[in-house]
Structure formats: structure tokens, C-alpha cells
Amino acid sequence: MLQLTPMQIVGGRTLKGEYAVQPSKNAALPIIVASLLSREPVRLHGIPRLSDIYTILDIVTHLGTRHTWEGPNTLTLHTPDILNTETPYSLVSKMRASFIVMGALLSRAGEATVSMPGGCAFGHRPVDQHVKAFRALGVDLDEEGGNFEARRVAPLGGRYVFEMLTVGATQNAILAAVLGTGQVVLENASIDTDVVDMIGFLNSLGANIEGAGTHTLVVTGVASLRGGEYTVIPDRIEAGTLMIAAAATRSHLTLTGVRPDHMRALSMKLTEMGVSILETDDTLSVNATSGVLLPTDITTGSFPGFPTDIQPQMSALLATVPGTSVVTDGVYTDRLTHVVELHRMGANIKVSGHTQTIQGAPLHGAPVKAADIRAGAALVVAALAAEGETTIDGMVYINRGYERFAERLRAIGASAVQPEPVLATAMD
């Protein structure tokens, strides 16, 4: 069995030059699932080579998709027939995004059995909105022993008002309604970039979804989708992680291949803290070399609010900024697994209820362990800023979302290595 080695970072170096942002993991995953709706080949540009992508490819392969890679980031998917309508626990347990195969299977095959999904372990992540939306639109859905069994008994139709803004449940409901003869109205729908990108992809294949980027979506069923070609948006969470890393190391870094309009909540916060941000259409220059940064308060929210997926990294940055900052995650209130690890590096973070109160202090290197993907990214940010060497274990989580991370950090001046995996023995 291959065992991932820890990443080793010697901190205190400034970052410089250009960092090419990878394509978006969280936009690519639902688009790969959405490709199940077409019988024709679909060619996707901008698919990052990440473990989450390989996991979703295992799932769609199980359902009947054949895929071929072309070059590093182009993927052709072809699902002439659905071969299975069941997605077992062994596949779904690895990743949250897998639950939206339910909507795709309902559309294409009229039935689906899907296990309760997995994903990062930072608290309760219910699927009640997926279930309520399906039922409101006429799907017959039962849950037994952690398995959801869904069946389309008539064309999907009607209206559902989401009780909160949810990316995954909005995507699931859209997917279920794309193929058919009914019309579905989704209110209080998510306007997240990953929802908008999935709609753009589906409409490019002939789907009829109106209202992308607004809170009311109208999905009018169509008989079939054609094949096509589509380019996935850049990864705003990876971009955000690097913008924060530049600030934490008081560096000047330019991100290329980025969508500055997707980064506004973070850009505004960093500007408020004293970081200079310059945008072009597809680059962002982050300059934190002027010296003193100011503390700030953050509350995460749905897009276009401050993303929960960069809250841990931002908390790591604020742990280096003199003064008091207060961070509250309004989306995942218990997303706090980074805190205990940052303590090992000298961070002064007090948690009371769901709130982190952070007193900035110099950080030092230490052995630490990532417990989830963005907690891992926060440890990388802290390690880049800290004096001395940090070894970060739990790379399996970081590799879910960051492509060849150590190598790409080295290219912008970091001292970061992740030795090649070794063959583990039975004793490991």
C-alpha cells in the first residue's frame, strides 16, 4: 500500500513570481456528474488532476461512463448507457459531492439508490434539503439504513423553496429536472460560482435552465442533451489560499488564470487589512510587502460572501497579524479542526462556542496533522509564515484539493517538499 509522506516546509521565506491557478475542483466535480445526462461524448477542459476527481471518475465509471484523458487537464466522458443505478457506500463515503449522482440518475434513468455521502469531517452535514426538494418535485424517496432510494413516478414538476442557500442541493435538484417533460421552479437557489458553472455546462448541451446567478431557477425538461465541449472555471479556493499565503509571508505574488470577480469578498478583506490588490481580467497581484497588517473580523457566508472553504486559511493568516481578530464560520459552525494544530505552532486562538478569537503572534515550525482539506491548507499557510521547519501529516486530505502543491509552492520561492510515497510494510 502506498503511504503518503508528510510535507516539509521551512518557513519565513517570501514568495515571489507567478502562480498559475488550477481549474476548480468543486466546479469540475458536479460537471463530471452532469455529463451523465448526455448519451454523446463530452469533452471537458480544465479538469484538475486531484484525488477527488479520480474518486468521482470511479463513481461515474461504475454507473457506465467511459473516460479518456488528453494532456494534463482535458477529459472526454462518454455514457452511452447507464449500467447501474446504485452507488455503493464504498464509493460515496469518500466525498460529499458524490450525493448529486442521485439527481443525474433520476434524470437519465428514472431511479437511483445512493448511500449517505462522506466528505470532510468538520461537523454535521445533513442532506435534508436534497431530500425535501426531491419530494416536493414529485420524486418517491425512501431512506433505509443510510441508503436513499429514489424513483421518478411522474415527470418532475412544481416548486421548491430551499430553507437555506445550499450548493449541493441546488445542483441535485437541477440535475433531476433537466431531462423530462415537466417544469421545476427552484427558489432561494444558490448563486455559487459552482452552480452557475454547472448550469452553463448543461445549457451548452441543450438543457433549458433559466436564471443562473439569481435565486430563482426555472428548469424546463428536455428530451435529451447533445455532446459538447466546455471549459471549467478556475479554482477560487486554491486562488484564495495563495492570496492568503502571500499575505501571511508578507510577499508580492501574482496569480494567473484567475477570476478576480469570484474573489471579491477575500480581496476586500485583504485590502482592509492593508494588502494591496491589483486586478486585470484574469490576474490578481497581491502585495503585502509594505509591512504592518491590521487585524480584522470575518463571518463566512454563501457566495458572494466570505467562503467557508478559506476560513481556516484566513484564521492561520490572522494568527500572524498583531492585534485581535474574530472569526465565525456561519456556514459550517464547527469548522475548527485547524485550531488545535495551529496551537502547536504557537498560535493564540481561543474558541468559545463557534467563534475563534485570535491574538496575532509569531508562529514557529512544529509537527502537525491535517484532519481535513482546508485545515491542511491552513497548516501550509501557517508553515510558510512560521520560523523553522513544519512537517504536515495528513497529506491525503490536502491532495484532495491541491495539485502537486509542494512542487508549485517551490516554484514561487517556498522551501516545501513532499518526498515520494514509499511502499508501506505490513507493520505500518
Ligand SMILES: CC(=O)N[C@H]1[C@@H](OP(=O)(O)OP(=O)(O)OC[C@H]2O[C@@H](n3ccc(=O)[nH]c3=O)[C@H](O)[C@@H]2O)O[C@H](CO)[C@@H](O)[C@@H]1O
Ligand atoms: C464538493 C463541494 O463543492 N463542496 C462544497 C459545497 O458543499 P455542499 O454542497 O455540501 O454545501 P452546501 O452549500 O450544501 O451547505 C451549505 C450549508 O447548508 C447546510 N445544508 C446543506 C444541505 C442540506 O441538505 N441541509 C443543510 O442543512 C450545510 O450544513 C451548510 O451549513 O459547498 C460548501 C459551502 O460553500 C463548501 O464548503 C464545500 O467545499
Ligand SMILES: C=C(OP(=O)(O)O)C(=O)O
Ligand atoms: C469541504 C470540501 O469538500 P467536500 O464538500 O467534498 O467535503 C472542500 O472542498 O473544501
